[in-house]
Amino acid sequence: MPRFISAENLRRFWREGREVALFDLREEGPYAEAHPLWAVSLPLSEIEVRIEALVPRRSAPIVVYDDGEGFAAAGAARIAALGYADVAVLEGGLAAYARVGEVYRDVNVPSKAFGELVESIRHTPSLPAPEIKAILEREPNVVVLDSRRYEEFTTMAIPRGQSVPGGELVYRVHDLAPSPDTLVIVNCAGRTRSIIGTQSLVNACIPNRVVALRNGTIGWTLAGLEVETGRTLRAPEPSEAGKARARAAAARWADKVGVPVIDAAGLDRLIADSDRRTLHRLDVRTPEEHAAGHPEGFVSAPGGQLVQATDEWVAVRGARLVLYDTDGVRARMTASWLVQLGWETYVVEAGALAADARPAPRKVRDFGLGPDDFVAPATLLAEPSRFVVFDLARSPAYRKGHIRGAWHASGPRLADQVAGEQARGLAAGRTLVLTSPDGELAAANLAVARAAASGDVRVLAGGTAAYAAAGGRLDSQEAHWLGVPDDIYKRPYEGTDNPRAAMQGYIDWELQLVAQLANDGIAGFHVVR
CATH class of the missing domain: 3.40.250.10 (Rhodanese-like domain)
Structure with a gap:
């Protein structure tokens, strides 16, 4: 029990x-x-x-x-x-x-609620979409910095936008807006990253006027304005002078917030204590920089996204976080927000740690399964009638491309679906094969499926990716569902096909989060003025 x-x-x-x-x-x-x-x-x-x-x-x-x-x-x-x-x-x-x-x-509710609290306390400057549009049409001395992930930026953006994910703003802004007369506009899809990005630049005391696009691309769309698709402009690497200005600004603000900065010995002490206190080591640079080399034990967590979606990296409220960069800017600015969010956060002094030149690629786990637990992609390709395939991918990945004839299965409901009448009929006289994008999720759930099935169950070695690499064609047209999928929440701020009612409902919801926080009483946030 x-x-x-x-x-x-x-x-x-x-x-x-x-x-x-x-x-x-x-x-x-x-x-x-x-x-x-x-x-x-x-x-x-x-x-x-x-x-x-x-x-x-x-x-x-x-x-x-x-x-x-x-x-x-x-x-x-x-x-x-x-x-x-x-x-x-x-x-x-x-x-x-x-x-x-x-x-x-x-x-990602804690971060979104915190963003609303920041705006209410700091009065973060913003302008509605029609005013921003008028400025862009008449003023040449303006830069538009899109603080979302690059993939979101290329999907849709406002005119004159360039990709500068939130954790990069203070690091790169001095070269993007070298004149103090340049107006800096920060936008995201909704509200949070616009608020946090704009307030980051205000906190760094840049001389420019900075405003957020109120309600982001949602606000832009609800105002009847057109977004652009396929934009690819990215902020370049900052100059040495730009980096120096950014380091000074980040240090001043981090000191004000109370961000602890540690050396390698300090990190060793935290690691030694990690059997008593949970410790996360996070590299807040871009994913490309992380992939090129990083200190042992540090995972990629780009600073803007880490503040926006801390729960995608850290589940233990009360854990310790240690942030790494190579410039003395991005870790300090990211940590300044995490501290205000109530996380015990440390920054490793730039240059204190050596980065591996070529980190080892991630290894897909097989969870202790043996050769007899797998079906090779070549076997499935050669004798497809012997097998029925259940795909445990998230439904968007399944829709994008799956093995022809494969059935989408719900992971949490896998046992019920495998034992169900439909599955028994599909698997009659055939081997049930579980797959997932790389095979790892399928391997993790083999025991669950076997306990529920009446026949043979195995895992596709290497998953759907290995099947495609072996020459198997993936199907994105005909889908087969063992149940109505509810594995994904359709975010009203991503993509270009969102209903207006859903977008407006999302903005209305965000605006009431501060009141909900106050009624709840367990957030532990503190916004530094």
């Missing part, structure tokens, strides 16, 4: 600043409809693949929950089997929590 913890005791952990990770084991769709502030989405089927990165300390307290689906007990057992010693189930699940605390919709 699993151990239980009440919602009241869980909330006490947060109020007291004690370490605890809270995992929602449902799919992302229902998670985005309602969850506690500090809950992290970890679907049941993804536990073995993702939890080690999210909770590196095996003795860290972990709490799991569902909303009556029956995932929590199974998830607690799977987490404990990985060596985690302190795992509990939230008593009464989400419904019990909702009786004593606020539940939130959407994803």
Whole structure:
């Protein structure tokens, strides 16, 4: 029997600043409809693949929950089997929590709520889309800095925009706007990254006037204005003079906020203490810089996205974070926000650590399976009628390209779907083969499928990618669903085909987050003036 913890005791952990990770084991769709502030989405089927990165300390307290689906007990057992010693189930699940605390919709909620709090306290300057459009049409001395990820920028952008992800703004702005008379406009898709990016430049005391595009590309679209697609302009590497100005500005602001800066010996002390306190080592430079070389143990977490979506890297509220850069700017500016978000955050002094020239590529895990547990892509290609394929990819990846005839399966509901009448009919006389993009997720869930199946179940070696590499054609036209997919929350601020009502509803929701935070009382944020 699993151990239980009440919602009241869980909330006490947060109020007291004690370490605890809270995992929602449902799919992302229902998670985005309602969850506690500090809950992290970890679907049941993804536990073995993702939890080690999210909770590196095996003795860290972990709490799991569902909303009556029956995932929590199974998830607690799977987490404990990985060596985690302190795992509990939230008593009464989400419904019990909702009786004593606020539940939130959407994803990356702590960062979005914090962004709204920053704007309300700091009065971050912004202008509505029609005013921005008029400025762009009449003023030549303007730069538009898009603070989203590059992939989002190329999907849609406002006129004259160039890609400068949020963590790069202070680092690169002095070369992008060398004249103090240049107006700097910062935008994102919605509100948070525009607010945080604009306020970062204000905090760095650049001499320029800086404004956010109010409500981002959503506001632009709702105003009836056209976005541009396929833009590729990226900010260049800053000059030495630009870097020097940025370092001075970042140091001043980080000192004001109280960001601790440590040397290599200081990092060694934190590592030595990591069996008692959870420690994350995060490289906040661009993904390309990280791929070219980084110190051992540091994972890629670009600074702007780390502030925007901390829960994608860190699940344990109360953990320690150590940030790395090579310039003395990006780690300090990122840390300044994380400290205000309530994270114990340190910066490694630039130059204190050596980077590996050529880091080893990530190895796909097989979770201890043997040769007889796999089907080779060549075998599937040569004798397709012998097999029925269940694909555990997230539904967008499945739609983009899957093995012809493969059925999309829900990871958390895999056992029920494998045991269902439809699956029994499909697998009659055939071997059931699990696949996923690289095969890792499929391998992690083989035991679950075998326990539910009446026949032979195996894993496609190397997953769908290996099948394609072996010459297999992927299908993006005909889809087969074992159930209605709810594994993805359709973000109203990404893509160009969002309904106007969804975009307006998203903005309305963001604007009420400060009130919801105040009613909840467990955020632990402090905005430095």
